[in-house]
Amino acid sequence: xxxxxxxxxxxxxxxxxxxxxxxxxxxxxxxxxxxxxxxxxxxxxxxxxxxxxxxxxxxxxxxxxxxxxxxxxxxxxxxxxxxxxxxxxxxxxxxxxxxxxxxxxxx
Numbered sequence: 001x002x003x004x005x006x007x008x009x010x011x012x013x014x015x016x017x018x019x020x021x022x023x024x025x026x027x028x029x030x031x032x033x034x035x036x037x038x039x040x041x042x043x044x045x046x047x048x049x050x051x052x053x054x055x056x057x058x059x060x061x062x063x064x065x066x067x068x069x070x071x072x073x074x075x076x077x078x079x080x081x082x083x084x085x086x087x088x089x090x091x092x093x094x095x096x097x098x099x100x101x102x103x104x105x106x107x
Contacts, residue, residue, distance in 0.1 A: 010039045013069030041068035046100075049077075053106070060102045077102050 010016065015038045021031045044066035052059045064072060075098075078086040092104045 012039050012041065014039055038069070040070045043067055043072050046075075056106055058104045058106060060104065062100045064100050074098055075100060 015036050017034050018037050019031045019034045022029045046065040047063040049060050049062045052061070060077065062075075076088065078088050080086055089104075092102070
């Protein structure tokens with residue numbers, strides 16, 4: 001017996017009210033408390049990063065991705081290392097960025 005179900009055809013960014021009840025050989029039980037389910041998804045993949053070089057900095061920018069019903073609250077930017085892996089650079093653009101920009105000083 002499955003204790004899960006999948007409902008298709010729902011609308012993104014809409015709140016649905018849900019309840020359930022169980023049945024055995026003696027009949028139906030009471031309904032559960034009603035709970036709200038909001039149909040949201042993780043943000044879409046951002047577009048490619050662009051870079052603008054000034055006399056002292058490199059400004060990285062990107063387009064804000066589709067939010068799918070919940071506001072984007074931060075970004076994480078990583079750079080490719082010599083070994084082919086990606087990691088955040090601890091000297092700049094660290095932590096939770098709140099706008100789609102990052103400035104790296106030129107050295």
